[in-house]
Amino acid sequence: MNHSTTAFVADDFKPARVTVHAEQLSRPSLSYWQDAWIRLKKNTRAIISLYIVILLGFFTLVGPFVWTTDPTLLDLGQISQPPGFSKIALLVEPYQSWDGIILDDFPAEPDEYIEVIPPPENFRVVDSPTTQRVRLAWNPVDGAAGYNIYRHDHKPTAFNDLGLPLGSTFGGNEVSYEDRLDIDSSTYFYSIVSTDGIDESELYTVIEIKPRQIITVQAALQRGLLTAVEANTALGKEIKLEFHPLGTDALGRDMLARLMYGARVSLFIGIVAPLLFVTFGVAYGGVAGYHGGRIDALLMRFADFVVALPFLLFMILFKIAFGIGPGESGIFPMLLALVMLAWPATARLVRGQVLQIREEGYIQAARLLGARDSYLILRHIIPNTIGVILVTLTFAVPSAIFTEAFLSFIGMGVAPPTPSWGSMCNEGVKTMLSHPHELIFPALFISVTVLAFNLLGDGLTEALDSRLRSRE
């Protein structure tokens, strides 16, 4: 406040030459697209999504050349395999039937009625257990009229937790069982209980067995794992089985290969259908908006009707109306149905935009300067709507992918055996409890794809919103 303390001299009060003018633009001027691109790049989520989309493109287009396993090949030796490394199998002879052990004498009838028949003793495995068969045998139990055998993937905790009922023997003298049901090379817990012919006993014994992975020489030959020359001396040797990094489905088909081919179908519908219906919608809405008046009213009324059709029901109706011949995948009917039903949203949006832009001052000005319709459309209307169209397109992709998945899931989509992510989910859900990977992988691909396109769409919306520019 007190100026006298600071020593100023008269020189300080000379008129100044103002060189720096206050009016200076601190931000460089950018074109609309440059500006949008810069802001999109700042949006980490959108950029990560962009990379994911690019990766998905590689996965779909380049993937099948890198991972050449045939997606239709049934690997019946490895059904519903979880993801993992390639397995080593023992080469063996073809399955030879086993007579089992049937004693001549029935077990003795006890003198008095036994409330609870004890489980057999010496419950054991006969021969070495393999994925081809597991052979079990036990000692007879007095008073037993048969035995029930169960298999479980963890140690049973109680009588009601014995797992999968494999089978029963009828007669107390039949003291062996051969399990050939879908055996993996993982640890199993086999349980046995005695029955009195009607009811089960509540006592059980358990053994833990880890069968060895095998493959017959013939099968290995067929699958091209062995040459004919090698086959002669192969018996008893070990061999590497086909590698299924993401496991196999219920028919033993390679998941990774199927996911790649499924991606072709899902992404084809997911990208081509939006391209088609957005293009149609833009043309339709553009015509309506540009002409206005009666034509506009008429066109938009029709669009309103199409919007009112229950979408998924009509997707199904149109799909069956177009029909799927034998051997066809049904991709094309679905594409057509999607295009026929999904265009009005874009048409409405573009019409609104065009109506609005048509009334802008700069259009009027250009008109006064003698601009023709074609010039106005190319130079003003299209550049000003392209942002909105791009955003619509980005958001149309996930919804088309969803539609495909939804229809394929309820069995109204692409026809088997053509894989699509949706139809893979449909198959996977059936084995959800025992082999969750068959559902999880296709579901994950759908979700990640949809997520990426959604986030990209959000990013684009923000980047192209010119209102936001001034807010920074």
Next chain:
Amino acid sequence: MFKYTLKRLLAGVITVWFIATATFVAMHAVPGDPLLNDKAVTPEIRRNLEEKYGLDKPVFTQYLIYMGNMLQGDFGISFTQQNRRVNDIIRDHFPVSAMLGLLAIFFATAGGIVWGALTATYRNRAPDVVIMFLVILGISVPSFVFAALGQLLLVNINSWVGYSLIPVAGWGTIRHMLMPALVLGLGTMALLTRLMRSTMLDIVNADYIRTAKAKGLSPLRIFFRHQLRNAILPVVTILGPQIAAITTGGFVVELVFAIPGLGRYFVQAVQQLDYTVIMGTTVFYGAFLVLMVITVDIIYGYIDPRVQLE
């Protein structure tokens, strides 16, 4: 108000007519023989059947008859269950779907409003980040995956408590409905949460909120009386289309949870090419959705004083 309702209803009737016609055209374009599914079709039986369903008449006559019947509310007789009227099928199965849909809508709106308000209030803090992550998940994961996961969850819950606390599938009690309705409503809930959050954030900066602060109102009062009330309005506007999405989305949930709703029946009818059931159900759903959209619009007119219905 009355005039507006009448006008909307009239437009609705025309829309339903369009839906019915489109259905008719689509079904008559289906290649193949509608009677092919019947076993042992002697020419005589075939003639009788064609007569019964009016297939012997010219297409346009068929269309007129079909429209005439529909005007009287008669959707005809099922092709595959020949003693069952389509009306009966709808009457038996639609209430189940409607119940499921209603509960789903309830979950979705209640959840959407609560989560949306919460995220907006705790913007960029932990609750917001967590909920918005779940919302993105809810938008990106297909409903059938949720259905499958929901079922898996129930299996685990039931095995943990040791008895069937919440049934994994089927229909009957309120306990049967909970999980399917929740799963069905998840997608919409995510969408509404997002919408609610963005409108809440817009409103936080609105001039009238500043006025309310300048008036010396408590933050709680501002939140409930000024912010929330205005933020819910846009949620109501998209409820109409969302009801449509939820009703048809019910197909998958009904399939996965083995619920005897109309959606599951429709899928079955399509697989068996049961023409009358397909047509009847489609037109019925279409009319239902048109009615829903009109209802929501009219309700909106009541809650938003700015909308003048004429």
Next chain:
Amino acid sequence: MSDIVLDVKNLRVEFDTYGGIVKAVRGVSFSVPRGQTLAIVGESGCGKSVTVQAIMGLIPMPPGRITSGSAKLNGQEMLGLSPKEANQFRGVEIGMIFQDPMTSLNPTMTIGDQIAETLIVHRGYTKKASAKIAVDLLDKTKIPEAAKRARQYPFEFSGGMLQRSMIAMSLACNPTVLIADEPTTALDVTIQAEILELMLELKRTEGMSIILITHDLAVVARVADDVAVMYAGQIIESGSVDQIFYESAHPYTMGLKEAMPTNKPNEERKLMPISGSPPDLFHPPAGCGYFARCPHAMDICESNQPSGFRIAADHYASCWLHHELAPEVDALHLVGDQ
């Protein structure tokens, strides 16, 4: 000087933005005597709205921040209070009306309810009693058919009517100070006059003080007792309305006056816009904020901030031209003495 109702000292406000910290208000002091009208004048972005919003606790924090200063209402500090404490005076001791009445009222609540709300919250009136007072208040602000209007929604009102309702709302608890933040900017000229007239009348009848924020010198001339001219986040000149208009002591005030149209058509005078634009408040200049635009700029102005030179009783100007070593600039007073 009569007793001071509101006393603001050295207020500083900053905002964190993406571009950096904006120093929006840089040491503002003023006081409002009882029953008087203080006009704060300045171009948009000079910090006048931020100043009063800071006093009212309406600045969103974050990104806003009051870094220093005090604001005393009848001797009681108002800055740094919790919302609960601040609500003891907001709407009670100080009423506030805003620039855009169209968006400043809740669109989904009736006018009457919005006025009554203040009474219910602060005075504990019943719904019925407060509704009745709301109608009286609308009547007082000259809204015809007040009883019917109270039941209507904002969208059914015109801009002028809405601003009247805003005034009615701010008057509900008989405040000692009314802050009007550009109350007439969004309105038609004829409506502006009516609103100003109403405010003047209410000032007389209710005996309150008014802080009027505006960029319109015509409005200032009409209603103000005292004037504070703000530029780049600082008050650069303050004094009575006559002092500001007829004895302007700051080049910026001069410039503002020259840029103002007159209603004397035969007078030969050109409108003179002030060239350039205010400094970037991300990096406020070290010296005088007006340096770059000032026709009388001196070397000292670039790096040394001038502070209030006393021109006359209660008339201060922050300009080096009033330093004893500065050259006499006649032009300053020549233009002023029209």
